Amino acid sequence: MAVWTAKFSVRDRSEDWLRELWVNSTPLRLSYGCTDARLLRHSTEPHTYLVVAEFPTVEAARAYEQASAMQLGGEALQHFVDRQLVDFYSGDAFESDSGDDFGQAASMLG
Numbered sequence: 001m002a003v004w005t006a007k008f009s010v011r012d013r014s015e016d017w018l019r020e021l022w023v024n025s026t027p028l029r030l031s032y033g034c035t036d037a038r039l040l041r042h043s044t045e046p047h048t049y050l051v052v053a054e055f056p057t058v059e060a061a062r063a064y065e066q067a068s069a070m071q072l073g074g075e076a077l078q079h080f081v082d083r084q085l086v087d088f089y090s091g092d093a094f095e096s097d098s099g100d101d102f103g104q105a106a107s108m109l110g
Helices: 015-024 026-031 056-075 101-109
Strands: 002-010 036-041 048-055 082-089
Touching: 002 056, 015 026, 026 056, 048 056, 056 082
Parallel strands: none
Antiparallel strands: 002 048, 002 082, 036 048
16 A cells, blocks of 8 residues: 655635546546545645545556646646645555554553
8 A cells, every 4th residue: 555645735716626626536546546535624724735645556656646737737737836745655654463553552552
């Protein structure tokens, strides 16, 4: 599993525009094997967002990132300010036999 994160701000566009863009990009995400994706709004900067998406491999995540920029095109990209690729993450930091690291950690605390 790999996670792709991207942070960006949007200017001069409504929330409905961003929602439509997000929904319309679902088939592209799925075509690269995306298994989960979230668009999060910053807690104090209402026009700043973070995307967190899971892909089967880092290579698939990188390919999606490139394809999504191509799909958006110049007209849409001009409304994104401070668009930055945050990073790619691969694999879990702690491997366990049960797959429930959070549950194991919580049981150790109490």
